[in-house]
Amino acid sequence: MEKDLYQQTTRVLCLTLISLLISACSPDGNNNAVNDSAQQTADSFPSQSSPTQAATTQTAIPGQAPGQGSEEKPTVIWAKPGFAPLFISEEPFKGEGTGDLIFQTLQTLLPQFNHVNTKANYTRIIAEMKKGTDICALLFYNETREDFAVYSDPLAITPSYHIYASLEGKAALDKAFGRNLSQAPLDELLSKSGDLSLLITPHQSYGKKRDDLLAKHKDSLNTQLHLTDLPAMMKIVATNRAQLMLAMPWVFNYEQDNLGLHGRTAKIELTDVPAYQASYLVCSKNPLGRQVVATINNIDPAAHTVLKDAMASWLLPEEHQDYYRAYREYFAAYASGQAPK
Template sequence: MKRRMLLSFLIVNIFCPLAGAKDLTWIRWDDPPIFIFSGPFKGQGVLDTVEGELRKKLPQYQHKTLEGTVPRVLKEAEGKSQICNAGWLDTPEWSKLFYFSTPVFVIPANGILLPKSRLDEVRNLAPYSLQKFLDSKKSWKLGVGRLYGEGIDEVLIKNNYQKNPQVITISTSLRVHKMLHSNRIQYTLGYPFEAVYYNELLNSKSDFVVHIPVTENSARVEVVVACPKTPWGAKVIADVDRALQNKALLEKFEKGVDRWLSAEDREKLAPARKEFYRKNYPSLK
């Protein structure tokens, strides 16, 4: 009997190594090209890459997936659920809810997205700001599908965007970009990789959408893994940080970002990437 029990124990632990693993649930939301749930580019999102690679580097966990929304991310963090996400922004406000990893990559920040053909109409507004656009282009419609972080959000709120006739609130990013490509709105806000993604998805070749930075926020942002502010969350973040001390892994993350950046944006990002490594990973060569 004892031999039989010992044999069963060995079989479970040798052939089922995850039997004793702790669960780690990753929450994701459908917001291309951050996460891409469907269509021709399914699974090629910027954070699809980060999450997928981290799963491989954290075999001590049994990884699960939860599909939700950004509000759901916050709700789960407030409830201290054992749920992490592969990409968030480290701000004083969010740090009340989350523990953050060492940054996983650096990207150009949210800015204005508009058709390239309109650039000549706004060159006199440089250096660009959202407030200048709202003040100087009163006949233009701005489409917004979400909030965009510190700096830009303050401008939207200051201009009472939900009741402002210059601003159209649109339910999804896909609708925002369809309206932009069909000239039903003249500009929107977002990351440069959103412009590249929707240019490809909507097959825009003649008048593609471009990104221009704005003065209301930083030129670059660093993205971090976020887990709830609990002892469990602190342990996961410590494990993530150990996994991140790997140049090849970080380069895979960069490749995932570069898939959705133009050659010009990649070139502009190069100095920031050097600083990213110097500041966050000085021991990696």
């Protein structure tokens, strides 16, 4: 109860701080339109901006007549793949996820565009980028996407993916390693996974090092590709229909509390991959996408300084010190050209 109260208080403080920072950094206050179109389907994505499209997605702006100025603003689609508390679409914390806060902040700092927020899974996001749709998403770096996507400077760092196993899967790994497994190199774990089934989301990047290791072992891995959301994937592993999955602890913990799955899975920390991963705004590699990314990269002060507290709002109290230390170290290394992607 005390921990929950602490986290709620921390989120309120972080939201207040972010709002103040937005007001301080925004070039002209409320002069941008945001349409939270969570029910819009991926099938309705336009392939490129047009004056008509911009007008239909505009919402009212204080002090401006309806429709005024909308014809001159291109529209950017901001894709939310779910994975609470990255993006939260249900009460009581609807719109207060880490990604929600990052999107809200960036959209306020980009008044020269209209903004449409919509839900889309990773497979559809990548497909739309390949088609040239005016779409952007918060993603990890993966060099295979550079042919059709453009990356901003890093915006945030997040505690990254570890392995979660069904209890039966954990017992099999304990036997393969000859010990009670709480930590392991991902490379070795994949090589010793045998017939255990690993649940993977198609087209999702788990960070460059993890992606490289998954590619290395792809011919020997027993993988299941799953398009569903994280809660459904967690239920599959908890009931041993698949034995392994990759998940970010802060996301897994949030859903575990909601689903009542405590004690049904086991976490295995990965020791040969980065503990924190940089996230980027990734847009289609077309004129509008390049313009959005260039604008974000020119925000002063740098966007990551405004966004750093969004991540902290969903970490446990004992995780804050380690997160801010990792944040300082990563962006110091990035400034000197030494940070990994």
